[in-house]
Amino acid sequence: MADILSYTIEELSQKLAKQEISSLELTKAYLDSIKKQDKNIHAFLSVDEALALADAKKADTLLKDAKNITKLTGIPYGVKDAILVEGMVCSAGSKMLKDYIAPYDATVIIKLKKAGAVILGKTNMDEFGMGASTENSAFGVTKNPHDVTRVPGGSSGGSSAAVSAHESVFALGEDTGGSIRLPASFCGVVGLKPTYGAVSRYGIIAFASSLDQVGPITKTVDDCKIVFQAISGQDPMDSTTVELKLKKPERKKLRIGVPKEFFTKGLDKDVEKVIKDTIGKLGNKGAIIKEVSLPNLQYGLAAYYIINMSEASANLARYDGIRYGHRGKKAKNLREMYEENRGEGFGEEVKRRIMLGTYALSAGYYDAYYLQAQKMRTLLLSDFEKVFKDVDVVAGPVSPVLPFKIGERIGDPMSMYLVDAYTVPANLTGLPALSVPAGKVGKLPVGMQFISGKFEEPTLFAAGKMLEKIYV
Template identity: 65%
Template structure:
């Protein structure tokens, strides 16, 4: 069901929030054995939240759009009193002491939280195979990955184990799993959504966003979670939001750019066909399609994979076996607590990135790696700024290929990094991007990426809706 369908069903009293909640909890019980989308099911919390909504409806009080709508939360976002593992052994027994700001905002609407979803450990990965608690499976083909790192959230939405979910996106972690699972995912503008209560990974890149069944639902959820928060000094009020609402997107005046560099060697020809067909549809609707150039595209990925581990290595220094989380029992002194807790608590990919980042930031290498990457980041940004003077949005694939087999890439870290080639630029420059299903290769879904200018979520969502209703 979609958010809209649930809302209408509830206010027309076709079903109660409690009944609906029970149906979803039963579905999770059945599906989770196959898909492993959920790490934790918060049954007691969900049922009590649903009961409250039924009381609200019976008292004929105003029912917010998201009230009573069952959702799932990526397990790196804090929900007070519920465990939050970030897919890591080091936080296996950690119970969140407070709500993330996005959770607070959802609770104000009367959210029903079904549980916490699987992810690559600390969101580091593109397949959810890096989870300490086993991989999630793609509902369209259980032998394949759901994408990552928000793979549990996307798989849960795709298998209707929840109506919508929250994910986080550092280099494609909402858009890739949305594409692989055939659902909608929005990576908002950097700063549009508060990161307070999101377990920090790479702080200049991380954003929380919705994963939903329709573009319309993505808009509903985004409108609730976005906005300035005094607990996140990088969050910004979207003043253009209201202006955007006034001016509906006119397809006839719409200029769409298609970057040449996103259709080069390496892209699966079937995926390319699906994407080209979707772009053609926009042309038929009356939009003007122009080929554009983003010449530094091939450098965005290596720059990203320097900046990301550098920030991660600093952020993950907090897991020390002293303040919270796993603490090694067999340590003789303080240094051993650090060494052993982090050795035993962190998985392979997390340790790899911590070491990469430490190396890139260490004396003698800082300029060659980190500073160089930041300068390349400027060049990538300049590319986009130039192109956005000529076009309103960009259309690209989300991934160069359809979902791959579980186990296919996990032993070669670099081959896993290459999965993110079409998504990382967006985080480096902080613009919003939508992933929307536009076709299939066999039974495997293919997502189209709609990239907008800073704070133009409204526009890319409107453009997504045009496709859905065409």
């Protein structure tokens, strides 16, 4: 038998159903893997061994009786620490919430519990999702399993590193501007940012509400599909979710559009080569490759950061240390108390974004920033809609750079923001996007990004599977 840790969800679900292995055995193997490796990787912020073992035993009973089994019954997974799991600390990577115990389950967790999946623990992230490296976590950086001197990407760096290092079969992430796809790319795993409204945000610590989506981080595209199916669907607790009507690919030959604006200055030459070679190989496999244009792409990042910071400043107003959160000791009056609680509880990047968001929304500036950025979203979506008249998916790099060294960019916020240039358009437009490993430069993984029309996740999976086959 091959190493138990190397199996995909698809393979494991068959072995579990046939009782060739038990969930308890599998869960123990993953807990051992965490014990052995996580000192070096630091993917997890907390691991609840007792709960995981109890859930595994429950899953084994279901599997034995062959009752209410799904493909996820008995499968151990990690949860980004921005997602509420009842009874577990949910810190969102922030000192502000280091003692916050979730009083209820997020909808995605309720769904996975019903499916019989086993929670291993909560994974590390940039504070409140703000960052591209997990260096902004208040609890220490996560290391890239492919090179521990480098970042795993962010903000869902813990979830991606956990899957990459075989510390969990799959993990949940959350993507506001690339926070699933970027770390998936850096860690050599698969990550999906679903169509906005496909997955409930109830029980997620809100960052930028019009951009946030929860999604899977997995070993393979098939696994990604399984987890996506389990967590998606309309939820009365999140009025932005919609009844899910996924569109199946209509054509036999996949038409891939390659935006010329993706290949401009700022793109690392090695990354460019891997992506172009891989697109060429997809062409050899029968895909139709077309050059396309997204003329407003250059404005995406500025629009994104204006909206991101504005929405964050509003969403994070709730962290005043009164009902929950960090409370300082020195303040003499109410105003000082707010300022002290927030000044001590938030890290530097969170302060930066709340303050710039406050500025962008303040009297006299709304029209110059937020309103213009919202107009840019309309233009970008119309750029994509034009392109999707001729092609089924858009393909390009996930990140303009390779996984960078820990400490390399953290001192210069603007250089960190530029890493998000290729991932933010999908969030601004609500379109789904998938990151799939496309090759390596040395030992460093490079991810290919596919973006499709809304609710066309099946087309993304088809494109992702085609890419996977090249490397099998």
